[in-house]
Amino acid sequence: MNEGVRLDFSIRGGVPVLLLSAAFLFALVGAVGCWATLLEIGYWLRDAWPDGATWACAALFVPGIAAAALFWPCLRASGECLSSRRARLSGQRVRAREKLADVRMNCRVAIGYSVSVILVVLLVQFFLLNDRAVAKTFLDFPLIIKTFPLILSAFWLNVKLFVASGIVCLIFGLVLAIAEIAPGPAGKPLRMLATAYVDIFRAIPAILVLFLVAFGIPLTGVPVLSDVPQMVLMVIALSITVSAYMAEIYRAGILSVQWSQAAAARSLGMTYLQSLRYVVVPQGVRNIIPPLLNSLIALQKDTALVTVVGAIDAFNQSMIIAGNVYNLSAVTTVAILFIVVSIPQTRLVERMMQRDRMRRVRA
Amino acid sequence: MSTSFIEIEEISKRYGGQKVIDRLSLSVEEHQVVTLIGPSGSGKSTLLRCLNGLETIDGGQIRVGGECITDRGVDLDKVRRHIGMVFQSYNLFPHMTVLENVMLAPAIVLRHSKGEIEETATRLLKRVGLLDKAKAYPDHLSGGQQQRVAIARAIAMDPMVLLLDEITAALDPELVSEVLDIVRDLAGNGMTMLLATHEMRFAREVSSKVCFLYDGAVHEEGTPEQIFGAPKRSRTQEFLRTITDADRL
Numbered sequence: 001m002n003e004g005v006r007l008d009f010s011i012r013g014g015v016p017v018l019l020l021s022a023a024f025l026f027a028l029v030g031a032v033g034c035w036a037t038l039l040e041i042g043y044w045l046r047d048a049w050p051d052g053a054t055w056a057c058a059a060l061f062v063p064g065i066a067a068a069a070l071f072w073p074c075l076r077a078s079g080e081c082l083s084s085r086r087a088r089l090s091g092q093r094v095r096a097r098e099k100l101a102d103v104r105m106n107c108r109v110a111i112g113y114s115v116s117v118i119l120v121v122l123l124v125q126f127f128l129l130n131d132r133a134v135a136k137t138f139l140d141f142p143l144i145i146k147t148f149p150l151i152l153s154a155f156w157l158n159v160k161l162f163v164a165s166g167i168v169c170l171i172f173g174l175v176l177a178i179a180e181i182a183p184g185p186a187g188k189p190l191r192m193l194a195t196a197y198v199d200i201f202r203a204i205p206a207i208l209v210l211f212l213v214a215f216g217i218p219l220t221g222v223p224v225l226s227d228v229p230q231m232v233l234m235v236i237a238l239s240i241t242v243s244a245y246m247a248e249i250y251r252a253g254i255l256s257v258q259w260s261q262a263a264a265a266r267s268l269g270m271t272y273l274q275s276l277r278y279v280v281v282p283q284g285v286r287n288i289i290p291p292l293l294n295s296l297i298a299l300q301k302d303t304a305l306v307t308v309v310g311a312i313d314a315f316n317q318s319m320i321i322a323g324n325v326y327n328l329s330a331v332t333t334v335a336i337l338f339i340v341v342s343i344p345q346t347r348l349v350e351r352m353m354q355r356d357r358m359r360r361v362r363a
Numbered sequence: 364m365s366t367s368f369i370e371i372e373e374i375s376k377r378y379g380g381q382k383v384i385d386r387l388s389l390s391v392e393e394h395q396v397v398t399l400i401g402p403s404g405s406g407k408s409t410l411l412r413c414l415n416g417l418e419t420i421d422g423g424q425i426r427v428g429g430e431c432i433t434d435r436g437v438d439l440d441k442v443r444r445h446i447g448m449v450f451q452s453y454n455l456f457p458h459m460t461v462l463e464n465v466m467l468a469p470a471i472v473l474r475h476s477k478g479e480i481e482e483t484a485t486r487l488l489k490r491v492g493l494l495d496k497a498k499a500y501p502d503h504l505s506g507g508q509q510q511r512v513a514i515a516r517a518i519a520m521d522p523m524v525l526l527l528d529e530i531t532a533a534l535d536p537e538l539v540s541e542v543l544d545i546v547r548d549l550a551g552n553g554m555t556m557l558l559a560t561h562e563m564r565f566a567r568e569v570s571s572k573v574c575f576l577y578d579g580a581v582h583e584e585g586t587p588e589q590i591f592g593a594p595k596r597s598r599t600q601e602f603l604r605t606i607t608d609a610d611r612l
Contacts, residue, residue, distance in 0.1 A: 264454035267415055268468035268520060269444035278467060282458050 173246025
């Protein structure tokens with residue numbers, strides 16, 4: 001029936017000349033860019049740190065040699081072109097096209113790595129621009145080391161703010177979410193109130209709320225209220241905004257639990273609140289740990305906003321230093337501190353979730 | 364006037380404009396096993412859910428032990444303590460172990476002491492043959508095992524009546540018998556039960572009374588011998604014929 005039809009499922013085309021040339025070109029640009037940058041760093045090190053320059057320059061050879069490795073997949077691809085040709089000439093059609101597939105694969109690997117190296121080189125070049133002006137402005141290491149204790153002690157305020165408002169938000173956000181789904185006609189005013197709260201405070205910028213609460217309330221002169229310490233007011237202000245976001249996340253989590261779970265709980269005689277407490281909320285929260293964590297990290301960064309009400313947190317401290325010495329390196333320290341505290345949290349939660357999965361799957 | 368244990372009097376239930384249950388009446392005596400059969404959409408599941416207060420009814424009333432459970436002054440949570448339910452899709456709590464699933468409601472609803480609850484739960488898991496799975500999570504059990512746990516969870520509340528809503532419909536055929544064995548065992552011990560099912564052979568064997576539901580009402584009821592042996596009404600005959608035809612394939 002199919003006589004005369006000759007099937008050919010090979011990828012079209014022979015040796016991918018264009019792809020192979022592109023791979024060589026990208027590898028060349030990447031390697032040369034890398035070597036030029038390393039050379040420049042070497043000169044800089046010789047000027048800035050004469051004693052240790054020999055060893056530091058020797059260390060630069062490691063990335064230098066690594067950059068040469070960009071050519072390795074290109075060379076392998078070239079070799080595979082030859083063996084593909086040999087196979088084709090000896091009539092091994094399948095082997096020939098398999099070798100060509102290897103050629104394409106290796107070319108793509110070369111391009112992928114080269115592009116990444118080129119991007120990193122461009123970034124480093126940015127710091128070396130204008131006789132290393134960028135590097136000096138952001139990365140003045142002696143200044144970073146000298147001001148580190150001051151920044152670190154100011155960062156303690158960020159940590160306190162974060163921990164206190166984090167706890168408040170996690171609790172208040174859940175309360176808001178439960179109010180948002182309060183059942184029946186009795187729950188209607190609660191639902192409306194909670195929804196209005198969430199809508200309003202997701203709309204107002206956090207910096208505004210902070211200013212109004214932590215700066216405005218002491219101005220009112222109301223007896224008890226204006227005597228509340230600024231620290232407490234700042235925690236309240238941050239929590240007002242972030243708990244509105246968290247309420248939405250909790251609500252999504254609670255609604256993601258199948259209705260049949262609530263039905264099963266109620267059929268056993270549990271009250272509405274018991275079914276939430278023991279069945280619906282525990283399952284809902286499990287589903288939303290990643291977005292909750294995102295909110296927490298956002299809150300952590302928002303603590304830097306307290307600068308607007310004059311509190312001396314790490315950011316404000318670094319700006320004071322920046323103003324005094326006309327250099328932003330202390331601000332870089334703050335950025336690094338924020339990175340250092342947030343990454344372990346991400347990893348911790350990932351591990352927690354993994355353990356939860358393992359526990360449930362285990363026999 | 365003698366009253367039955369459960370009396371359902373002319374109840375109706377509408378979803379939107381559609382009448383799912385239309386002036387349905389039914390009575391169940393203590394220790395009876397009443398089976399509801401009928402085509403899908405005939406109102407079997409809805410009837411069971413009304414009995415458990417998971418649906419509110421639009422008319423009529425239901426009495427259990429002489430006490431009305433459908434007027435507005437009733438505490439449905441209290442009603443549900445005495446009326447257990449097992450669902451088609453098991454609905455075990457996936458974040459709890461098998462043992463915790465069985466222990467949860469007695470602990471927080473009945474507030475029995477921990478030792479007492481654990482003893483009961485262990486005994487019930489043994490009865491459904493799953494004591495070795497007490498520490499396992501539901502995701503790791505087969506459908507049949509999950510359904511057996513669900514039954515243990517329901518009877519841990521020591522209900523006066525048990526509602527079984529097509530409990531074998533979601534199971535692979537080879538797992539059906541392990542679940543039905545437990546229902547048979549419960550029936551033998553005098554548990555009052557209402558069950559919606561498509562397992563006609565089982566219904567015939569275990570039921571005290573079979574009700575054929577059609578269009579939201581009891582179309583014909585009688586002993587299993589009457590309904591399966593000599594159905595009087597044409598719709599019943601037709602339904603049973605389709606079922607037995609399908610069985611023969």
